[in-house]
Amino acid sequence: MMKQNRISALFLVMLFFFFGNTEAQTSQFAKRIGEEYDQFKNENISTRRFKHSDLQPLIEKYREKSGFEINKVGESIEGRSLNLISLGNGDTDVFLWSQMHGDESTATMAILDILNFFESEEFMQEKALMLENLKIHFLPMLNPDGAEVFTRRNALGVDINRDALRLQSPESRTLKSVRDSLDADFGFNLHDQSRYYNAERTEEPASISFLAPAFNYEKDINEVRSNAMKLIVVMDQILQEYAPGQVGRYNDDFEPRAFGDNIQKWGTSTILIESGGYPEDREKQEIRKLNFVAILSALHSIAAGDFKKANLEDYEKIPNNDRMLFDLKLKEVTYELEGEEYILDIGINKNELDIKDNTDFYYSSQVVDQGDLSTSYAYETFDAKGYSMHLGEVYSETLTDTASLKDLDFSNLLSQGIGYIKLKKLPENIDHTVYPVNLVSENFQLNTSLRPGRNASFFLKKDGIIEFAVINGFLLKPEEASGKVENALIFD
Known part of the structure; x- marks a missing residue:
């Protein structure tokens, strides 16, 4: 019996060190990719105003590359293609979509940088962890018609993010069908917000704001939403090293027509990331880097499973967005x-x-x-x-x-x-x-x-x-x- 107790105690110690180490690994990984970001930045696009024709060649090059899968999953109203880029062989599906609003392009740039990261020969151990445990899917520039004229709405004049129920726009139907076909475990809804938001009661701009959207008017927290909250806690802690005090939390009032709220409701742990302002960064290149670090760190944390240890109470400690x-x-x-x-x-x-x-x-x-x-x-x-x-x-x-x-x-x-x-x-x-x-x-x-x-x-x-x-x-x-x-x- 004493021997069995010693073995059990040793096993618990090993578990403690294993999970402690994975948590530390995510933090160290975030630090290193931030330091080495410049080698992954896609220099073909360096301003916010770019079009579908600028993006397509940068996506198409992955069609022939090992480990990447490119599928056309839909078309916009004006006939521009919507493409899903997938990589990894894991059992956990992570779905990321950007530029639902045509003039919100920061995360699309970051996705290009992330693709460069996965194509590179750097960080092989960390990439193996992610690709063996996750299947990662990117749908960049969901609203290419809006991007063409750098405006929020699509060619129909519809805000795609208020079309999750009626699904009048082909872009909305594509987003819904991809989410349903993947039955994704995690979803990243990637947006830009006004540069005039600040972290509440501070002079710091809300350079990045997060939200785990509510799935009902009561703002209940189930396991799906809780996982999104915990992952946000991980990303917030990491971003404090890069932009201290410049992380905010978006209002979580339930919007029954919005995709983020509904995708949370449909069973995908959904994280909203809003890219705001940063001093001397009108083209959002610094915030592009923050997206790169936050998203890759989140993917690593999901693959390692260490986000589950995050303190849910820390989510509520993130300052609210204010517009001052x-x-x-x-x-x-x-x-x-x-x-x-x-x-x-x-x-x-x-x-x-x-x-x-x-x-x-x-x-x-x-x-x-x-x-x-x-x-x-x-x-x-x-x-x-x-x-x-x-x-x-x-x-x-x-x-x-x-x-x-x-x-x-x-x-x-x-x-x-x-x-x-x-x-x-x-x-x-x-x-x-x-x-x-x-x-x-x-x-x-x-x-x-x-x-x-x-x-x-x-x-x-x-x-x-x-x-x-x-x-x-x-x-x-x-x-x-x-x-x-x-x-x-x-x-x-």
């Missing part, structure tokens, strides 16, 4: 109105408008809020206490066209508070300019009121001297004019 971020916030600037002085905070966002067949964009910035913004945050904050706001002036001379601008001293103009130049002939079919002032028509009338919704162009004075300009949302000193404004605007 601006691109630029000016604190306590003095503004004069009707002979009285007022102290205002000013919140500015740099909105993106598409150009060049939706393959590029320009900024059209607006004052989106003003008043007491002390509970809000920003990617860039300027303490404007002691500065007075001057809304700017129109240059006294009307010039002929843009060719007349090349000899102007813009630093000198900005130091005088000139934010607008009239042209007899404005450029045609374009709404923005590379010059660091706004261009306007001869009939232009300057808006002399400061209200939310106006273009974010004005000046900051101290002791009667203009020290800073804000041109189309870009804060700069006048002497820095040539390099700080990515674009100004053209007003007819």
Whole structure:
């Protein structure tokens, strides 16, 4: 009996070390793939605006590669192919789909990087663990028609993520049929969210937000949803090493028409990943890396089974998403109105408008809020206490066209508070300019009121001297004019 007890005790110790080691292995694996990410990044796509025709050759190359299986599983309304890429021989099916919304492309880029990872000769032991235990399926760019014009909805004007019940769109029917045919154990619903979300009560952007969607109005937690929650805990802990404090948790109110909620309901442990904002990362290349690390770490954790040890209570500790971020916030600037002085905070966002067949964009910035913004945050904050706001002036001379601008001293103009130049002939079919002032028509009338919704162009004075300009949302000193404004605007 004593010998049997010693054997049992030894067995328990071995189990402890085995599971402890697999948990540590996932963490170490995450650290190493983050360090070596650059060798796996697919350099063929490095901006958010790409099309089906850009993606297809990068998928097709795997058709002839050992270990990869490519199947056309459907078509979009406009006839673009929907392709499923599968690899691995395990009993656990993991299904990942991206770009259900055509303008949410971060995870599609990360999927290309993950495919590069599996094609490489690196991390053979970790890949063996995943491929022997999992069958992994990727459906990138579920909404190629939306991606073609970089918009949320498909060609029918339908939000695919609200079509899980009626299934009117062919893209929706494809997603449902693939999920059902796989009867996937785990599902990753990969999206982008606004860059203006922050982790609640902090100044940190919610660069990644997670959700284990509810499957009913009561938000019950069964084993399926619990597994999704535990896996999110694993990913959150890993991402804290890369983006500390920049992970949020999405609202879990049940939406009966949404795919994530229903796929959870249908028995697949579903994880929503939302890619938000990151400082100096408009093209989301840093967040692409966060997706790469989080998803591969999750796959490793599923294969090892160590996610089951995660503390479910830690899921609730992830901060909620909040929407309290601006691109630029000016604190306590003095503004004069009707002979009285007022102290205002000013919140500015740099909105993106598409150009060049939706393959590029320009900024059209607006004052989106003003008043007491002390509970809000920003990617860039300027303490404007002691500065007075001057809304700017129109240059006294009307010039002929843009060719007349090349000899102007813009630093000198900005130091005088000139934010607008009239042209007899404005450029045609374009709404923005590379010059660091706004261009306007001869009939232009300057808006002399400061209200939310106006273009974010004005000046900051101290002791009667203009020290800073804000041109189309870009804060700069006048002497820095040539390099700080990515674009100004053209007003007819």
